[in-house]
Amino acid sequence: MSILDRFFNGDKLALAKIISHIENRGDELSRLLPALYSKSGDAYRIGMTGPPGVGKSTLVDKLAELYVVDSQKVPTHLGIGIIAVDPSSPFTGGALLGDRIRMQNLTKYDDIFIRSMATRGSSGGLAASTSDVAMAMDAFGKDIILIETVGVGQVELDIADSCDTTVVVLVPESGDSVQALKAGLMEIADIFVVNKSDRDGADYFALDINMALDTKRNNSEWNYPVVNTQAINDVGIDELKDAIAGHRKFLTSEENADLYRRQKIKTDLNRILDMELKAYISEYLLTQNNLDNYIDSVLNGENNPYEITKEIIQSLNQDKS
DSSP states (O other), rough: OOOOHHTTTOHHHHHHHHHHHHHOOOOTTTHHHHHTTOSSOOOOOOOOOSSTTSSSSHHHHHHHHHHHHHHHHHTTTOEEEEEEEOOOOOTTBOOOOHHHHHGGGGGGEEEEEEEEEOOOOOOOOOOOTHHHHHHHHHHHSSSSSEEOOOOSTTTTTTHHHOSSSEEEOOOGGOOOOOHHHHHHEEEEEEOEEEOOSSTTTTHHHHHHHHTTTTHHHHTSSSSSOOOEBBGGGGGGGHHHHHHHHOOOHHHTSSSTTHHHHHHHHHHHHHHHHHHHHHHHHHIIIIIIHHHHHHHHHHHHOOOOOOHHHHOOOOOOOOHHH
């Protein structure tokens, strides 16, 4: 059996191997990804982002467990995929696996599949291949995919393009909430979480966020809920799960469903095109030899980066013709 056959027969080892293939941008990717895409589209992606140390990993751990436990009560099958984007090791380039260690409690559930990914230099909080890995989990049959970013702060804006619901996690010590809301990180949030809400100042912090959200709420049909949690004590996890369910219902409502689907396809097209163009330019137009020549021409005052970029684009047009 091929790796795709084993994958579609529910072989977790095949899923792990395909994810590794995606991360390493293997030669078979052009064949694998279209096959995965044709079987994906049903999973719901939830992004968990925010500054380091706010408790994102614990929230993901508790939320994933709640989804599985609640599904067993009905009973219904609910597969959960978790993508934990860790910093890259400076020695191996691989993930440091910090989140994988913190989520040991989830290993007892067969329906939960956890994958740690290294950022590998990606500056947006997500590894470059995160969306493709999420698609693989989707095609494998996972119903909910939780994506936790590395926690680098305000530059994690690309999570909004990779997820259906984006949850921004803060703690009472996060600083002035009004200033925080002006930052790009806060602009992408669908749901706000004040974690470690047993600490001093948590209620006032949540109140400040709610007040700052009034203008945003006046210009949207979504109400941008603020949820207080104590993840380590299992407090507020049900409320967070309900808020996510509410946002999903909002996105898939009759008046929003078509726009929601179109936006997802548009995002996929832009992401794939961006990745493929960069790969093509690096392989054929901006080889190391060409790059050195371009750098020399700039150093010698014979050229500049703007004209060089035009030359590369013109080369693309010539290849097209």
